[in-house]
Amino acid sequence: MEENLLPRMCEVVQIIRETADVKTLKLRFVEAAKGGPLTFEPGQFCLISVLGVGEAAFCIASSPLDTSSFEITVKRLGKVTAAVHDLEVGDIVGFRGPYGNSFPLQDLEGRDIVIAGGGIGIAPLRSVIHKILAERDKYGKILILYGARTARDFLYRSELKQWEDRGDVAVVTTVDPGGEEDAWRAKIGFVPTILEELKPPGDSVLITCGPAVMLKVIFETARRLGLKSGDVITTLEMKMSCGVGTCGRCNIGSVYVCKDGPVFTLEEIEALPDEF
Amino acid sequence: MITVPDLLRRVFEKGGETYTIFAPIRRDYGVMIERVAGPEDISLDHVLTRNTLKDVMLPSCEPLARYDLERGALEPLKDDSGTIVVVGTRPCDAAAQAILDKILGGEVADERYMDRRRRTVMVTVGCSRADSACFCTSMGYGPHDETGSDVLLLPAEGGYLVRAITDRGRAFLSEIGVPEDKEEGVTPPPEITRKATTEGLKDWLDKNFDHCRWEEVSENCLSCGICYYLCPTCHCFDIVDEAGLTRGERLRVWDSCSFKGFTKMASHQPRVGRHARYRQRIMHKFKYTVDNVGETACVGDGRCIRFCPVGVDITEILEKLPSEEEA
Amino acid sequence: MVDEREGALRQKAEDLLSQGGVKLVIGYGKNALGEVRPLLARTRAHARSLVWNSSCVHNLAVYLTREPAAGILRRGEKVAVVVKGCDARAVVTLIQEGQVPRELVHVMGVICDGVTYPDADGAGLAVKCGGCQVRVPSFYNDLVGDPEGVEPLPGNPLADAEDLLAETEDERWAFWREQMEKCMRCYACREACPMCYCKECITEKSRPQWIDRAPLPRGNLAYHLVRAAHLAGRCSSCGECTRVCPVGIPVDMLNRFLTSRIRTAFGHECGVDCEAEAFQSTFNKAEDPEDYIR
Numbered sequence: 001m002e003e004n005l006l007p008r009m010c011e012v013v014q015i016i017r018e019t020a021d022v023k024t025l026k027l028r029f030v031e032a033a034k035g036g037p038l039t040f041e042p043g044q045f046c047l048i049s050v051l052g053v054g055e056a057a058f059c060i061a062s063s064p065l066d067t068s069s070f071e072i073t074v075k076r077l078g079k080v081t082a083a084v085h086d087l088e089v090g091d092i093v094g095f096r097g098p099y100g101n102s103f104p105l106q107d108l109e110g111r112d113i114v115i116a117g118g119g120i121g122i123a124p125l126r127s128v129i130h131k132i133l134a135e136r137d138k139y140g141k142i143l144i145l146y147g148a149r150t151a152r153d154f155l156y157r158s159e160l161k162q163w164e165d166r167g168d169v170a171v172v173t174t175v176d177p178g179g180e181e182d183a184w185r186a187k188i189g190f191v192p193t194i195l196e197e198l199k200p201p202g203d204s205v206l207i208t209c210g211p212a213v214m215l216k217v218i219f220e221t222a223r224r225l226g227l228k229s230g231d232v233i234t235t236l237e238m239k240m241s242c243g244v245g246t247c248g249r250c251n252i253g254s255v256y257v258c259k260d261g262p263v264f265t266l267e268e269i270e271a272l273p274d275e276f
Numbered sequence: 277m278i279t280v281p282d283l284l285r286r287v288f289e290k291g292g293e294t295y296t297i298f299a300p301i302r303r304d305y306g307v308m309i310e311r312v313a314g315p316e317d318i319s320l321d322h323v324l325t326r327n328t329l330k331d332v333m334l335p336s337c338e339p340l341a342r343y344d345l346e347r348g349a350l351e352p353l354k355d356d357s358g359t360i361v362v363v364g365t366r367p368c369d370a371a372a373q374a375i376l377d378k379i380l381g382g383e384v385a386d387e388r389y390m391d392r393r394r395r396t397v398m399v400t401v402g403c404s405r406a407d408s409a410c411f412c413t414s415m416g417y418g419p420h421d422e423t424g425s426d427v428l429l430l431p432a433e434g435g436y437l438v439r440a441i442t443d444r445g446r447a448f449l450s451e452i453g454v455p456e457d458k459e460e461g462v463t464p465p466p467e468i469t470r471k472a473t474t475e476g477l478k479d480w481l482d483k484n485f486d487h488c489r490w491e492e493v494s495e496n497c498l499s500c501g502i503c504y505y506l507c508p509t510c511h512c513f514d515i516v517d518e519a520g521l522t523r524g525e526r527l528r529v530w531d532s533c534s535f536k537g538f539t540k541m542a543s544h545q546p547r548v549g550r551h552a553r554y555r556q557r558i559m560h561k562f563k564y565t566v567d568n569v570g571e572t573a574c575v576g577d578g579r580c581i582r583f584c585p586v587g588v589d590i591t592e593i594l595e596k597l598p599s600e601e602e603a
Numbered sequence: 604m605v606d607e608r609e610g611a612l613r614q615k616a617e618d619l620l621s622q623g624g625v626k627l628v629i630g631y632g633k634n635a636l637g638e639v640r641p642l643l644a645r646t647r648a649h650a651r652s653l654v655w656n657s658s659c660v661h662n663l664a665v666y667l668t669r670e671p672a673a674g675i676l677r678r679g680e681k682v683a684v685v686v687k688g689c690d691a692r693a694v695v696t697l698i699q700e701g702q703v704p705r706e707l708v709h710v711m712g713v714i715c716d717g718v719t720y721p722d723a724d725g726a727g728l729a730v731k732c733g734g735c736q737v738r739v740p741s742f743y744n745d746l747v748g749d750p751e752g753v754e755p756l757p758g759n760p761l762a763d764a765e766d767l768l769a770e771t772e773d774e775r776w777a778f779w780r781e782q783m784e785k786c787m788r789c790y791a792c793r794e795a796c797p798m799c800y801c802k803e804c805i806t807e808k809s810r811p812q813w814i815d816r817a818p819l820p821r822g823n824l825a826y827h828l829v830r831a832a833h834l835a836g837r838c839s840s841c842g843e844c845t846r847v848c849p850v851g852i853p854v855d856m857l858n859r860f861l862t863s864r865i866r867t868a869f870g871h872e873c874g875v876d877c878e879a880e881a882f883q884s885t886f887n888k889a890e891d892p893e894d895y896i897r
Contacts, residue, residue: 052519078542079809092348244384248512254567273485305851500791585847587640
């Protein structure tokens with residue numbers, strides 16, 4: 001009997017403090033032989049549980065090419081995320097997944113792609129960036145636009161520097177107005193505002209993720225820039241329990257974010273009720 | 277021809293030690309379908325049991341695993357109920373299982389539920405009477421409907437005529453030594469007086485997510501969980517961990533979209549207001565399940581009407597929503 | 604024969620809606636089968652469908668803290684509510700606790716003969732009506748019915764609690780254990796209660812998870828005991844929590860027991876005086892026998 005409600009156990013092998021309230025945890029399955037290493041596509045998510053506390057959904061934020069371990073990036077907000085933040089290296093957690101659909105990268109070959117992340121929204125985009133950069137010549141121009149609330153809130157700083165230093169990718173960082181500090185040299189402005197300034201060509205693909213309020217604004221910006229709504233792709237967040245479409249919780253209209261998503265195009269979102 | 281107590285006796289004779297048997301029992305607050313230890317206490321003088329077959333197939337609290345917090349070790353808990361025999365359910369409740377089978381038995385199935393279903397023999401007792409809340413005929417079912425049943429007992433003069441509906445039912449009857457009755461003579465089914473109309477409903481639901489009528493039709497609703505928990509097709513659940521200092525359990529528990537916490541996240545709440553939650557109930561049953569598995573998730577058993585403390589009536593609402601009249 | 608109180612209610616409601624500045628009358632109405640249920644009346648046509656009979660069981664005060672009434676009150680406009688004596692106590696407590704402004708609620712108190720539950724099959728008046736002293740509500744703007752010669756109802760409102768208290772502790776524990784096994788956490792008892800108006804119930808809090816969520820006896824007992832404690836001194840004894848329970852748990856027995864103990868220990872009667880201080884939010888330092896609160 002296949003049991004999709006029970007987890008495989010993982011060990012926390014490394015904890016990286018990204019910012020004051022965000023940590024990245026590197027996890028590895030405890031019994032490596034059972035079920036094999038994790039293979040996933042960028043955009044997919046997992047349900048991580050802290051025993052005795054509960055489960056929550058997190059995007060898988062690491063590179064899909066690295067199968068020895070995988071990473072989740074967690075912002076401390078509620079009961080489960082607080083328990084995740086209290087974990088130490090060596091602690092055991094439960095893993096269910098990978099669930100959901102993924103970013104349709106194979107359909108985007110040859111296209112110019114803008115990857116726009118706001119705040120913690122950069123986490124699901126990180127696995128996309130790793131996959132694209134590993135096969136750089138399959139794609140056209142790549143622009144990574146990453147905005148955080150303040151200069152102290154950027155995640156993945158060392159990778160950000162590596163992406164900046166590559167030369168074959170444009171990287172623009174920005175902070176929200178008021179979020180700059182003395183040494184800040186890059187842009188100041190909300191992500192959608194900076195996107196509009198950068199004027200990507202109308203036939204670009206936009207892959208974006210961020211807080212719900214940012215998404216609503218960036219969709220408008222994308223329309224103004226002449227992007228087709230089928231070319232604007234995002235990943236949505238809803239409260240989840242089963243992760244596989246049976247518990248009835250994460251629906252937006254007839255669509256379940258866990259199994260029909262979490263990756264959706266703007267065209268698909270426009271057909272859904274405003275309940276997310 | 278047989279009486280239900282006689283049939284139940286045969287079930288116990290054959291499998292009292294090995295089957296897990298459920299039948300209706302009278303409690304002081306109503307008739308409940310429960311696990312029974314013997315054939316004596318069965319009650320059949322009721323229209324419908326207060327609870328549904330969910331208590332058997334998708335229990336309100338099901339332990340999934342036990343764990344040890346010190347070792348971080350998790351041990352799955354299996355359901356070892358063996359062959360489950362349900363005697364005395366009604367056609368609406370049996371039909372509801374057929375709908376849940378489609379919802380929970382899809383591409384990624386709920387294996388616990390489907391495993392129990394595969395081990396279940398459903399012996400349904402057709403209705404001799406109905407009450408004013410029943411509306412099964414409007415939903416495409418009826419007091420003598422066979423959907424979801426393995427064996428159907430139909431009321432006749434002096435007892436029940438035994439009909440095998442599925443191969444599993446046929447095999448079960450031969451196992452317990454009860455012959456099938458081929459003859460006619462079924463007492464006419466009781467009249468179902470309450471009607472619900474679903475004409476024009478799906479179309480209206482497809483186009484009117486934001487209509488002001490949602491607030492009107494739900495204004496009496498208190499947002500408790502009664503209609504969800506007593507509904508035979510409502511299946512929504514949550515997974516919770518409950519632990520002491522060193523050990524704990526992971527449990528699957530019923531949850532209801534009527535509760536605020538159902539969709540509320542630490543970051544935001546996508547569904548604000550009682551009307552939004554009531555809308556989810558109607559949409560899930562009469563649109564989303566239709567869109568996803570081709571079934572309306574309502575069998576017209578009427579429990580939501582019978583037990584709503586404030587008179588919210590789904591048949592009234594189904595008629596009011598798509599109607600032309602002014603708000 | 605239609606009760607003359609019904610006619611008086613309808614007329615009064617029509618007047619309030621058309622000239623009294625009231626935007627909403629929360630009263631009792633009937634469905635197509637004649638079954639009584641709450642009716643939120645906004646128009647004169649609605650007002651003419653109000654009913655009054657012995658099936659008017661609901662405590663309508665529960666709608667005062669919910670939309671649409673709550674929104675109307677927030678905008679400084681008036682809401683009227685039809686109450687029996689027990690329900691009136693809930694309105695008073697809501698006013699004491701600052702949930703509902705006195706000047707914006709128009710209370711239509713109806714003299715009550717006791718209520719019967721629809722599926723009671725001739726069992727007589729509801730248990731909660733036994734010994735009722737408030738057939739004439741003690742709080743109202745309008746009184747509907749004739750108070751002349753109205754006597755309290757016979758019966759002992761604590762009969763069931765006293766029977767249980769006569770048993771041994773083990774027997775009582777077994778009784779409540781059986782009740783707690785039945786509970787499925789539908790929270791109908793909470794939602795039907797006018798005093799359970801917390802925007803976020805303690806059962807909804809997850810940090811910490813004060814009350815286990817699963818419908819197991821341990822969490823169920825925690826829920827019911829905590830709720831009874833939160834209602835101590837505030838419960839109007841309307842009995843709705845027991846009426847709405849789908850599995851027959853005598854929820855209000857806990858509340859009635861606490862109510863009688865509080866009457867004895869503190870001389871406090873719930874829901875009598877709008878100006879009185881709310882029971883659980885009153886602390887009298889002068890009478891405090893302990894010295895650790897300075």
